[in-house]
Amino acid sequence: MTHRLSQTEENYLKAIFTICEKEEKPAGTNNIGAILQTSAASVTDMLKRLAEKDLIFYEKYKGVTLTENGKTIATQLLRKHRLWETFLVEKLNFSWDKVHNIAEQLEHIKSPELVEKLDNFLGNPKFDPHGEPIPNAAGEFTFRRQINLFNAAKGDKATVVGVQDDSEQFLQYLTQQNLMLGSKVEILEKFPYDQSLKILLNGKTEIVLSEKVCRNLYVQRK
Amino acid sequence: MTHRLSQTEENYLKAIFTICEKEEKPAGTNNIGAILQTSAASVTDMLKRLAEKDLIFYEKYKGVTLTENGKTIATQLLRKHRLWETFLVEKLNFSWDKVHNIAEQLEHIKSPELVEKLDNFLGNPKFDPHGEPIPNAAGEFTFRRQINLFNAAKGDKATVVGVQDDSEQFLQYLTQQNLMLGSKVEILEKFPYDQSLKILLNGKTEIVLSEKVCRNLYVQRK
DNA sequence: TATGATTTTTAGATAAATCTAAAAATAGTT
DNA sequence: AACTATTTTTAGATTTATCTAAAAATCATA
Numbered sequence: 117m118t119h120r121l122s123q124t125e126e127n128y129l130k131a132i133f134t135i136c137e138k139e140e141k142p143a144g145t146n147n148i149g150a151i152l153q154t155s156a157a158s159v160t161d162m163l164k165r166l167a168e169k170d171l172i173f174y175e176k177y178k179g180v181t182l183t184e185n186g187k188t189i190a191t192q193l194l195r196k197h198r199l200w201e202t203f204l205v206e207k208l209n210f211s212w213d214k215v216h217n218i219a220e221q222l223e224h225i226k227s228p229e230l231v232e233k234l235d236n237f238l239g240n241p242k243f244d245p246h247g248e249p250i251p252n253a254a255g256e257f258t259f260r261r262q263i264n265l266f267n268a269a270k271g272d273k274a275t276v277v278g279v280q281d282d283s284e285q286f287l288q289y290l291t292q293q294n295l296m297l298g299s300k301v302e303i304l305e306k307f308p309y310d311q312s313l314k315i316l317l318n319g320k321t322e323i324v325l326s327e328k329v330c331r332n333l334y335v336q337r338k
Numbered sequence: 339m340t341h342r343l344s345q346t347e348e349n350y351l352k353a354i355f356t357i358c359e360k361e362e363k364p365a366g367t368n369n370i371g372a373i374l375q376t377s378a379a380s381v382t383d384m385l386k387r388l389a390e391k392d393l394i395f396y397e398k399y400k401g402v403t404l405t406e407n408g409k410t411i412a413t414q415l416l417r418k419h420r421l422w423e424t425f426l427v428e429k430l431n432f433s434w435d436k437v438h439n440i441a442e443q444l445e446h447i448k449s450p451e452l453v454e455k456l457d458n459f460l461g462n463p464k465f466d467p468h469g470e471p472i473p474n475a476a477g478e479f480t481f482r483r484q485i486n487l488f489n490a491a492k493g494d495k496a497t498v499v500g501v502q503d504d505s506e507q508f509l510q511y512l513t514q515q516n517l518m519l520g521s522k523v524e525i526l527e528k529f530p531y532d533q534s535l536k537i538l539l540n541g542k543t544e545i546v547l548s549e550k551v552c553r554n555l556y557v558q559r560k
Numbered sequence: 561t562a563t564g565a566t567t568t569t570t571a572g573a574t575a576a577a578t579c580t581a582a583a584a585a586t587a588g589t590t
Numbered sequence: 591a592a593c594t595a596t597t598t599t600t601a602g603a604t605t606t607a608t609c610t611a612a613a614a615a616t617c618a619t620a
Contacts (some may be wrong), residue, residue: 134593161577161578177586230426384607562619563619563620577606579603585598
């Protein structure tokens with residue numbers, strides 16, 4: 117049996133997982149430090165410890181990737197985080213922009229039975245309130261054919277199914293624009309000058325979204 | 339605003355609260371150490387820090403009591419612990435003997451909104467699955483006219499409303515005996531020799547309970 | 561009240577997670 | 591290849607929570 121990890125160690129694994137998934141390359145010391153708001157020196161210290169515990173592959177100056185063990189733990193953390201977010205929104209009536217910080221705490225609760233019972237209580241959801249897939253107990257993600265709104269073309273009709281950035285600021289911006297998961301969008305115009313998009317929202321309202329906003333939205337084409 | 343406490347500090351406050359409530363006297367260093375499974379020396383170290391933060395009254399060699407600040411925090415911890423236990427039993431179908439350790443972790447989650455929303459979701463319960471009163475947001479406990487089963491007399495009829503010991507072992511013993519919150523008991527006999535009690539359970543079954551068991555059960559007389 | 565037992569505190573160490581400042585390695589660019 | 595900029599690591603401290611062993615204070619009771 118593997119040793120019980122500290123919250124800090126778990127946070128490092130999650131950060132490394134996020135970087136490696138997104139960028140498909142080893143995570144750098146600075147990169148990790150930026151996510152965890154800590155110095156590169158502290159990161160190096162921790163990387164040595166995680167390598168010692170067989171959770172990451174670590175070679176000086178070469179960056180790190182997760183071992184199978186590390187991946188399993190990171191995936192289970194993601195599972196817990198997303199299940200708790202779902203609980204907070206669906207059962208406790210939190211709005212989707214307020215749940216991240218609380219879930220960051222809840223994901224560190226150690227109890228395998230709790231996770232499985234929570235999952236059942238929620239009806240085994242496949243996606244969280246931000247549209248992110250929730251891995252199952254075996255660590256498998258439900259895959260969804262989704263594209264970045266930024267890559268949609270003029271004339272496309274699509275449904276919003278996820279966000280890339282789940283910060284309070286972004287989610288509040290979306291709420292203000294009346295944009296949420298399930299919103300229907302039609303691309304009316306793409307302005308090459310600033311890469312912004314004019315869209316028709318739910319067949320009713322015309323709005324313009326900046327490049328930054330589009331890059332943080334996932335849609336599924338009809 | 340008071341500084342954010344570590345889990346360890348919170349656990350010390352809870353231990354001190356428990357001792358002071360039960361024994362109505364200052365908590366001793368050894369006493370606290372026994373509850374938290376730590377050495378007297380470590381306790382002394384921590385007491386200095388808590389006194390520094392105005393959470394306890396501390397005088398060398400004299401034991402400690404909680405300040406108003408300390409009491410508020412301890413009560414809120416109790417509130418969270420008992421609300422989470424209620425959630426685990428009522429919503430996630432945990433049995434009452436399995437929830438203590440998980441609630442010990444959950445009670446340290448920091449989010450006032452979460453507590454209030456959880457309370458509402460549960461229907462503002464006044465007692466937890468072990469019959470312990472849940473303090474409200476203002477820190478007030480609902481009082482219940484309950485006595486220790488050990489102090490009941492021959493002929494008394496009463497209802498089980500709480501347990502003193504919420505250890506897995508004790509709760510499993512009760513479950514085995516088909517004893518639970520709400521069970522009706524009638525005292526048939528009290529044996530002076532070993533202070534054990536013969537009772538009629540739910541008007542059906544005669545069982546004998548040892549002194550230890552009786553001391554850990556609370557009942558309300560009709 | 562003296563004395564032995566118990567409780568509590570001090571002193572000095574250790575381990576985890578962090579920091580700053582400086583050194584070392586790597587990467588980018590002419 | 592050489593120089594510069596960036597990234598990463600090392601070295602040495604700090605803070606928190608813990609420990610053991612020994613000293614000091616208090617308690618209990620003969």
